[in-house]
Amino acid sequence: MITLKHVAELAGVSTSTVSRVVSGKDVVSKSVKDKVEKAIKKTGYIPNVNARALANKNSTSIGLVTPDLSLAFFGTLAAGVIDAADELGVTVDICNSRGKDQNNLNAVKTLIKRGFNNILLDESHCDESKILELCAEVPGLVLMNRFIPQIAERCVCVDNVTGGNMAASYLLDNLHNNIAFITSNSEIADPFDRIHGAKIVMAKHGIDTNNCLVAQAAPTIDGGKQAVLELLNKSDEFTAILAYNDNMAVGAMNELQDRGVRIPDEISVIGFDDLAISTVCRPALTTMHYPIREMADYAVKLSLDLTSSKKTLGTSHKFIPKLIERSSVSKI
C-alpha cells in the first residue's frame, strides 16, 4: 500500500506538504505542487479513507437510511443517491430498516456514532420531534420525502399538494367530475396533501368536496384492491379514481378488471410515482412522475453543502411532479 510517506520521499518533501496538495486546503507553491503531483501519479497513490476519516473525525461516506430497498421506489432512490455520491467521490452506506420506524432511528444513531456527518433519512412515520433532535445533532442530516417546516431547507420532497392538484386537473379536463380517492392509511402527510391539492381544483370546478368518496388502505397492490372494493360498496357513480400511488392504482385496476369493468372506458385511474409497474400494467397507467433521481441528486448535494463551509443550496425547495400520460384515463 502506497502512503503519503512514500509519495513524500519520492517528491523529496514532507508528508504534510503532500497532504496539503492532496487535500488542496492549504497553499503550496506551484513548483512543489508539481513535484508532488508527479510523484502521486507515479506511485498511483490513493489516500486511505480510514486514516483520513480518523484524522478528520468524520467519514467520507454518506449514510442513506431507507425503509426497504426491495421496493422499486426506494431502490430507485438509492440508485440515484449512489450515482450522485459517486460523481462527487463519496461512497454511500445504506441501512435498510425494513419499514420499522425504530430501526430507522436506530440506524441514524448508529451512523452518528460511527462518525457520519452526512445522512439522508427517509422516515415518514415517527414524531417530528425526534427528527428535529437528530437534525440538531447532525448538521448534514437531510430528510427525504417528508416536509417539516422548522427544517424546511433540509427537506427534499415533492410538492404533494401541487401533485394532487395536477392529477385532479387532468381528470377534470377530461370530464371526470366524479372522482373517488384511494389513499394510503399510513399516518403521513403525503396522502392528505395530495387529496387536499385535488380538492382545491375540484372546488374550483364547483364540485362539492365535502363528501368525496375516499377509501384508505395499505399503499400496496393489495391495498389498492381492498380500497377499490370499499369504494364499490359505497357507490357506483364515480368515473375516475385518483390513487395514492402506482401500486394502489394497479391493484385497483386489477380488481376492477377482474370484476369485468373496463378501464378506462368505464372507470379511469390515475396513479402517482411513475414506477416501472405503471408501464407494465394494462392499460398502461397514467400517473404523476415523482422525480426521484433528481431529488436523490439534490439531497446528496444538499447534505454535503450543509457540512461544508460555503453553503450554496440554502433555500427550501420542493420538487414538482409531472403528469405522464398513458392509457388508464379516458380522454375527451
Place this chain on the structure above:
Amino acid sequence: MITLKHVAELAGVSTSTVSRVVSGKDVVSKSVKDKVEKAIKKTGYIPNVNARALANKNSTSIGLVTPDLSLAFFGTLAAGVIDAADELGVTVDICNSRGKDQNNLNAVKTLIKRGFNNILLDESHCDESKILELCAEVPGLVLMNRFIPQIAERCVCVDNVTGGNMAASYLLDNLHNNIAFITSNSEIADPFDRIHGAKIVMAKHGIDTNNCLVAQAAPTIDGGKQAVLELLNKSDEFTAILAYNDNMAVGAMNELQDRGVRIPDEISVIGFDDLAISTVCRPALTTMHYPIREMADYAVKLSLDLTSSKKTLGTSHKFIPKLIERSSVSKI
C-alpha cells in the same frame, strides 16, 4: 464522543484491556471483563470504525458491487445483503455500476484500495480472467449470480440448468410440447444454461430439440415484446413460451395480448425470477422463484467466512429455484 480511553478510565484499566474485551480476541479475566463491560454499558461506548479499520488495516464494511439498484432484482439482492450484514454487525457500502462492466471492475478496485476485504460482486459480462485476478487479490471476494469453475466455492448462484429443467417439465406435464424460447441476448451463461436444462427434459419426452424456436433480445419488458414478435414471424405453432426472466415474459404477454391472443388459453408463458411484476401482470405469471434473499444471506456469510480463520462454508453450493404456480400456463 466516547472513546476507549474514557471507558478504560471509568473501569480503572488500560485501553488495551478494554480493546481486548471489546474485540474478544484475547483472554481477559472474568472480573476485569465484567468491570469493563459495565463501564461500556454505562458510557454507551461504540467503537470508532475508522480507527479500528485503520489499526486493523481493513474495513468493517463489506462492499456490494451491483449493476443497477433501481431494477427490482438488484434492489432485492441489496436489501438481502444489507439485512444479512446488519445481523452480523457489519455495514454495507454499495456501488451502482449502471450496467457498465468497466464500472463494476473499477468499483471493485476502488473498494480494494479503500481497504475492503469483503466484496460481493455481481458481474456477469466481463472476462473470467479479470474476475479470477480480482479473486486472487481479495480473499473475501464472492461472485454472485455467475459461476466460474476455478472458484466454485466462491460463487453464489442459482442452478440454471435445473431451473430450466423444472420450468420445461412443468410445461410438458401440462401437455405443452411445442415450447418456444425467449432468451436474453446478453453474452452470459444463464440463458444458455436454462435452455439447456429445458432441452434435457424435452429430449426425454421425445421432442426434437435441434430446431426449437428461439428468439433473443434484451432481458427487459421491451425485449420480451420484440422477441415474441420474432417468434410469431417464424411460426404460429408453439403453445408455450419459456422466457428468460419475468420481464421478458411480461413483455411477451403484453405484446401477445395486444394482438388479441389469449393467455394462457392460446399460449402459455412461464417466467424466471419471481419478481413483484409477476404477481401484478395479468394473468399472474407462473415463474421460477429465484431465491435472492437466501443467496444474499449466504453470500455475506461466505465472504466473511473466507476472511476469517475458521472456515465453515467451504464447499460449492448452488441454489435451486422453485416453481411458483400462478395463472399464465394453462393446465390439463
Place this chain on the structure above:
DNA sequence: ATTATTTCTGCAAGCGCTTGCAGAAATAAA
C-alpha cells in the same frame, strides 16, 4: 517456602493522515 508455569494486564509503538505552530525562505518596504 521456593521455583517454574501459566495467565493477565499495561506499555508503547504504530496504522496513515491532518494541522497548529514556528522557523525558513522569499518578497516587499524602508
Place this chain on the structure above:
DNA sequence: TTTATTTCTGCAAGCGCTTGCAGAAATAAT
C-alpha cells in the same frame, strides 16, 4: 542593506484503536 511582511514548508502531536512484548500476579509444581 536592513527590517518588516508575507508565503511556504516541516515538525510533531494527535485522531481512536490494536497488539507484540515484557513484567506482574496468580497458580501449580517441587
